[in-house]
Amino acid sequence: MAEISVHNLHKAFADLVAVRDSTFTVPAGDFFCLLGPSGCGKTTTLRMIAGLELPTSGRILLGGEDVTFVRASQRDIAFVFQLFALYPHLDVRANIGYPLRSQGVRRREVRRRVEETARILRITHLLDRRVSGLASGDRQRVALGRAIVREPLAFLLDEPLGALDAEMRELMCGELRALHDRIAATTVYVTHDQLEAMSMADTIALMNDGAVEQIGSPQDIYDRPASMFVADFVGSPPMNLIRFHGRIAPGDRSVRLGPAVLAVPEAREGIEETDLVLGVRPEHVRLAGDAPLRAQVLETEYLGTTQIVTLTTAHDAVLKARIASDVTVRPGETTGLDFRPEKLSLFHRASGRALRSALHEREGRARA
Amino acid sequence: MPEWRLEGLSKRFGHNQAVADLSLTVADGELLVLLGPTGAGKTTTLRLVAGLERPDDGRVRAAGRDLTREPPASRDVAFVFQQYSLYPHLSVYDNLAFPLRAPARRMSEADVAARVREIARLLHIEDKLKSRATQLSGGQMQRVAIGRALVRRPSIYLMDEPLSSLDAKLRAELRIELKRIQRELGATILYVTHDQTEAMTMATRIGVLDRGRLVQLGTPREIYENPVNRQVAARLGSPSVNLVPRSLFPRLPAPAETVTIGVRTEHVRIRKSTDGSSVGVVARIEHLGDQNHLHVAVGDTMVVTLGDPESGLAPGDHVEVEMVAPLFFDARGDRLPVQAERSGVE
Numbered sequence: 023m024a025e026i027s028v029h030n031l032h033k034a035f036a037d038l039v040a041v042r043d044s045t046f047t048v049p050a051g052d053f054f055c056l057l058g059p060s061g062c063g064k065t066t067t068l069r070m071i072a073g074l075e076l077p078t079s080g081r082i083l084l085g086g087e088d089v090t091f092v093r094a095s096q097r098d099i100a101f102v103f104q105l106f107a108l109y110p111h112l113d114v115r116a117n118i119g120y121p122l123r124s125q126g127v128r129r130r131e132v133r134r135r136v137e138e139t140a141r142i143l144r145i146t147h148l149l150d151r152r153v154s155g156l157a158s159g160d161r162q163r164v165a166l167g168r169a170i171v172r173e174p175l176a177f178l179l180d181e182p183l184g185a186l187d188a189e190m191r192e193l194m195c196g197e198l199r200a201l202h203d204r205i206a207a208t209t210v211y212v213t214h215d216q217l218e219a220m221s222m223a224d225t226i227a228l229m230n231d232g233a234v235e236q237i238g239s240p241q242d243i244y245d246r247p248a249s250m251f252v253a254d255f256v257g258s259p260p261m262n263l264i265r266f267h268g269r270i271a272p273g274d275r276s277v278r279l280g281p282a283v284l285a286v287p288e289a290r291e292g293i294e295e296t297d298l299v300l301g302v303r304p305e306h307v308r309l310a311g312d313a314p315l316r317a318q319v320l321e322t323e324y325l326g327t328t329q330i331v332t333l334t335t336a337h338d339a340v341l342k343a344r345i346a347s348d349v350t351v352r353p354g355e356t357t358g359l360d361f362r363p364e365k366l367s368l369f370h371r372a373s374g375r376a377l378r379s380a381l382h383e384r385e386g387r388a389r390a
Numbered sequence: 391m392p393e394w395r396l397e398g399l400s401k402r403f404g405h406n407q408a409v410a411d412l413s414l415t416v417a418d419g420e421l422l423v424l425l426g427p428t429g430a431g432k433t434t435t436l437r438l439v440a441g442l443e444r445p446d447d448g449r450v451r452a453a454g455r456d457l458t459r460e461p462p463a464s465r466d467v468a469f470v471f472q473q474y475s476l477y478p479h480l481s482v483y484d485n486l487a488f489p490l491r492a493p494a495r496r497m498s499e500a501d502v503a504a505r506v507r508e509i510a511r512l513l514h515i516e517d518k519l520k521s522r523a524t525q526l527s528g529g530q531m532q533r534v535a536i537g538r539a540l541v542r543r544p545s546i547y548l549m550d551e552p553l554s555s556l557d558a559k560l561r562a563e564l565r566i567e568l569k570r571i572q573r574e575l576g577a578t579i580l581y582v583t584h585d586q587t588e589a590m591t592m593a594t595r596i597g598v599l600d601r602g603r604l605v606q607l608g609t610p611r612e613i614y615e616n617p618v619n620r621q622v623a624a625r626l627g628s629p630s631v632n633l634v635p636r637s638l639f640p641r642l643p644a645p646a647e648t649v650t651i652g653v654r655t656e657h658v659r660i661r662k663s664t665d666g667s668s669v670g671v672v673a674r675i676e677h678l679g680d681q682n683h684l685h686v687a688v689g690d691t692m693v694v695t696l697g698d699p700e701s702g703l704a705p706g707d708h709v710e711v712e713m714v715a716p717l718f719f720d721a722r723g724d725r726l727p728v729q730a731e732r733s734g735v736e
Contacts, residue, residue, distance in 0.1 A: 244679030245679070321570060323591035324591060324614075
């Protein structure tokens, strides 16, 4: 398995810049997710790694070797477009063995590797079945098998679960990750679904408007969003972003929000009086009857494990709180709000970047 | 608005029994959600209520009146389909006004305007009234489609997966709005979905359908906490319930017929094994931000539990596993009552 690294990758289609000056490294054996909304450049990035598009500028290294202008067929990479693309008239064995036979691998070797692959995917009992009769989950396993059997340097997957319903997607996420744990193949996975990325990835690169907005582990991106865009894109419901006006001096440990003084992680930089945004995750909002920050309950959504409570504050900010489902909350009632201080983020509203603090030690990335 | 009663409805298409002996009452002002996978009979039930299909057996009544043989037009229902179908050449205003301008209604233009504006306000599309339907985003179009049903005051609204063509963020927003509007209007809604989150968050009561049969009817909380069988238990809740063989936890007291134990992820308590005894090994930790899912290998079976992001547990740690409020299922998947609580459990 090989490391993939991308240096100053840039791709323009006529006037449209699809990918701008992106640099990142996918360590060997990493499960790496390119995450972002449609049109952010994630698929174009993947297609350049695969060799299906040529970059306008920049370099792509696969296992240390420069492959920027190497043909797709000469890069030792397996690209899985849609897990469903199988040969319906062939049996499972022939489908999985197809890439090897077309490379001229000897029959005995094909047989050995197909059986090995089937064992990894736990579909040995299906080897002699026709593909057309299989359940959708099994068809996906076969399609994966066809990618794995080649033992490529890396796997590239483009929204492979996009067409599935929620239940099947959850199941396949679990299986893909378990498979990765068994074979530890370098994987670049493109998705617009933050939950898929959060549940499977070792590393997430969140893209926005052609550029990489933040790279980090799922927990890192969730806890320390580098920008308001990241804060809003990751998490369901996303981070609450509460606007206020104020100034921050290095060392400050609180901010004033209307009548309430709220403790925040110690500021590591200062900013002159301007429009700021306080970011708080729904699970870090607590309903506290007598707290000075007042809010009215608009709606509750029971989710079994937890419930989501939608509230409006006195100055019309709408917030969501995730609280235990056994607490009784009624629409219309008024409550106080409390935030978990050590988990709060502050953003500069005009640029969207996170201000450095005890929580956000690193420089936030300003949006162009 | 009157209550609607479905009494022993059955409908067969060829060999396929789409709906089998289905009875339920939609109460006045209730949002009743029919939940089930594709092919469970949800849409057929809705079409039977609308009069778009005729049942092989059973009756549909509203306010005591038998409507089974009535054509759709005389049933006083409004239907919202999954795919929004708007008139592309008309403005949003005219799309919303369309149902009110039907010749049979004889509504004055002033009344039409008042009604359209009220609904546009509820749906937050007041500033779009002059736009052409084709200039709207997907979410706005679906709001207009819902609005076109809401401008009328039928005795029941029938909604067939109205949010399923929208992206996740918009769906979450409209879920809340639809529920708020339903409450403000006091509307009676029969709502069909395969999305358990929609069912859980919106429903007054949920009817779980499986192969044409109504398997369970109750509030979201009743169904989540007290599922009648393992299919219902698996259908609700995200992450889904752990269903493990009885033999995995031999020391757990359980009814004799128990084959499967079900336990919700939030009801699995784990702690680091201190005295060397252990039941499971942490295999993987999924960081989902607001919660961690810990995958614990117990023998060959994976048990998923919710963990505090700051628990300090790591893959490879040996843990003791405790289950709170387990559910017991027999060989057929039916729920078994716990001896001591037999009277309390349905």
